[in-house]
Amino acid sequence: MAFAPLEPSLWFATASPAPETGALESAISADVCIIGAGYTGLSSAIHLAEKGTAVVVLEANVIGFGGSGRNAGHCTPTFHHHSLAGVRKILGEPFGTRFIAAQANAADLVFGLIDRYGIDCDAVRTGYVEAAHTPAVFARIDAKNADYMALGKRTQVLTKAETERRTGSQRYFGGWLHPDGGHLNPLSYVRGLARALLGLGGRIYTQSTVISIKPAGTRWQVSTSRGSVTVDKVVLASGAYSTAYWPGIDRTFARLATAAFATEPLSPELIESIVPENNTVVETRSDPASYRITADGRLVTTMMVEGRRGGNVDYTRMIASRRFEWILPQLRGKRWEYYWYGELDMHSRTFPRLYDVAPGIAAATGFSGRGVPTGTAVGEILADWAFGISRKDLAMPMDPLTTVSPLLNLATRVALPYVRLVDQMSAWRYGIRPPKY
Structure with a gap:
C-alpha cells in the first residue's frame, strides 16, 4: 500500500544526516534478519550486534520512514491508558511485572544508547508532565504517583499552580511529573541508531522490500526483488508499515492515521511562558493534546485524524489552532509551518x-x-528472544499470531469521535467548555 511521504515533516528538514546505505543486490547470510529500520528493529539489532551476533536489517524505504521518523519525539516511560495493576492483569505474572520494569526503565535505555553511541538528536531529559484536565482525574494522580514511586522513580504530584508554571496553561487542575522523561528529534535518533549498528558491524539495506520468507533447510531465506538473506532467525519489526510479506502480519492491528504539526519558531520569551523547564507535556484526556519545544524553538504536537479531520488540510489546521489557542492563548496568531x-x-x-x-x-x-x-525497549526484548533466551524468561509473553477483526479499523474510527465526546462531557461536569476538536 502507499504510505504518506516523509519529506513534508519538520524532522526531514532538521535531522542529522542518515548513514549511507543501499539496496540488497546479492545473496548473503547472517545469524538474524530484522525487517524494519525503526526503533524496534534497530534497537534489537544493536543489542544483538553488541553480543557478536551477525545481523542484517532490511528496510523497504529509508531509515526511519515509518513512525520512528514522524512522531513528536516524546520519551515518556509510562502507561497512559492503564494503571500498573491493569498491565499486570492483561499480561499475567510474571510478565506483567517484567514488562512494567522494561517500560518504566525505557528512558534509561534510550538515553543510555544516545550517550553510549554519541547520537546527535537534540535529546533533553528534563522530565515529562502529565496534565490533569479535570479535578476527578487529578484526584487519582496520588495513586499513580505511589505506583511509580514503588518502582523507585522520583515522580511527584504537581499542584495546579506548579502545573500552570510548567505547562504555560491555566486549563489544568494539577499534574504529575516524571523526571526520567524527555524529548528528542525522532528522525535523528533513529538515524543515530542505524549509524551505531553499522559501527558494530551490522548491515542495513534500504529500498529493499521483503517479498517472501521461506524455509531454507533448517534456516530461513528472506527475499527481496534483487537479493536474499539466509538466517537462523527473523524478527518482524515494521509496525504500522507492515505489508503482507508474512501472511496476516499486516492484520494484527488497526492502522490509524495521525497528523503532526510544528509552529513557526517562537521567541525565547514566548517559549519561557509555555515550558520554562523544557518539559514534554501530555494531557490526561483520552484523545490528549501533547506538546514540546524543539531545538529550533518550535512547538510540536500530533493529532489522531479521521474523515474531514485529516482529509481537509485547512480544516485540520484550524482544529489544531482552535484547540491550542484555548490551551495556550499566548499562541494565538502563530502559524503551523510544518x-x-x-x-x-x-x-x-x-x-x-x-x-x-x-x-x-x-x-x-x-x-x-x-x-x-x-x-526501543521492545527491541531489546526481541533481541533477547533471538539470542536464545527462553520464552518463559522474556519480559513479555509471546502469543500465537492473531489477526484483529476488520471491524477494529471501523471501531477505531468510530471510537475517536466517541472518546472526544466523553472528554467534552467530563469537562462540562465542572463547567469547563473546551472547543470542539
Whole structure:
C-alpha cells in the first residue's frame, strides 16, 4: 500500500544526516534478519550486534520512514491508558511485572544508547508532565504517583499552580511529573541508531522490500526483488508499515492515521511562558493534546485524524489552532509551518504484543503510538528472544499470531469521535467548555 511521504515533516528538514546505505543486490547470510529500520528493529539489532551476533536489517524505504521518523519525539516511560495493576492483569505474572520494569526503565535505555553511541538528536531529559484536565482525574494522580514511586522513580504530584508554571496553561487542575522523561528529534535518533549498528558491524539495506520468507533447510531465506538473506532467525519489526510479506502480519492491528504539526519558531520569551523547564507535556484526556519545544524553538504536537479531520488540510489546521489557542492563548496568531502525516498500529490494549510467528520467527506490533521508549525497549526484548533466551524468561509473553477483526479499523474510527465526546462531557461536569476538536 502507499504510505504518506516523509519529506513534508519538520524532522526531514532538521535531522542529522542518515548513514549511507543501499539496496540488497546479492545473496548473503547472517545469524538474524530484522525487517524494519525503526526503533524496534534497530534497537534489537544493536543489542544483538553488541553480543557478536551477525545481523542484517532490511528496510523497504529509508531509515526511519515509518513512525520512528514522524512522531513528536516524546520519551515518556509510562502507561497512559492503564494503571500498573491493569498491565499486570492483561499480561499475567510474571510478565506483567517484567514488562512494567522494561517500560518504566525505557528512558534509561534510550538515553543510555544516545550517550553510549554519541547520537546527535537534540535529546533533553528534563522530565515529562502529565496534565490533569479535570479535578476527578487529578484526584487519582496520588495513586499513580505511589505506583511509580514503588518502582523507585522520583515522580511527584504537581499542584495546579506548579502545573500552570510548567505547562504555560491555566486549563489544568494539577499534574504529575516524571523526571526520567524527555524529548528528542525522532528522525535523528533513529538515524543515530542505524549509524551505531553499522559501527558494530551490522548491515542495513534500504529500498529493499521483503517479498517472501521461506524455509531454507533448517534456516530461513528472506527475499527481496534483487537479493536474499539466509538466517537462523527473523524478527518482524515494521509496525504500522507492515505489508503482507508474512501472511496476516499486516492484520494484527488497526492502522490509524495521525497528523503532526510544528509552529513557526517562537521567541525565547514566548517559549519561557509555555515550558520554562523544557518539559514534554501530555494531557490526561483520552484523545490528549501533547506538546514540546524543539531545538529550533518550535512547538510540536500530533493529532489522531479521521474523515474531514485529516482529509481537509485547512480544516485540520484550524482544529489544531482552535484547540491550542484555548490551551495556550499566548499562541494565538502563530502559524503551523510544518504539517505531515503518519500511521499508528493500534491495538485494543494500547501497548504492543509479541508474536511467536513460526519456529525461528518473532514479531511485535500494536505499539499504539508508544514510540521512542517502548519501541526501543521492545527491541531489546526481541533481541533477547533471538539470542536464545527462553520464552518463559522474556519480559513479555509471546502469543500465537492473531489477526484483529476488520471491524477494529471501523471501531477505531468510530471510537475517536466517541472518546472526544466523553472528554467534552467530563469537562462540562465542572463547567469547563473546551472547543470542539
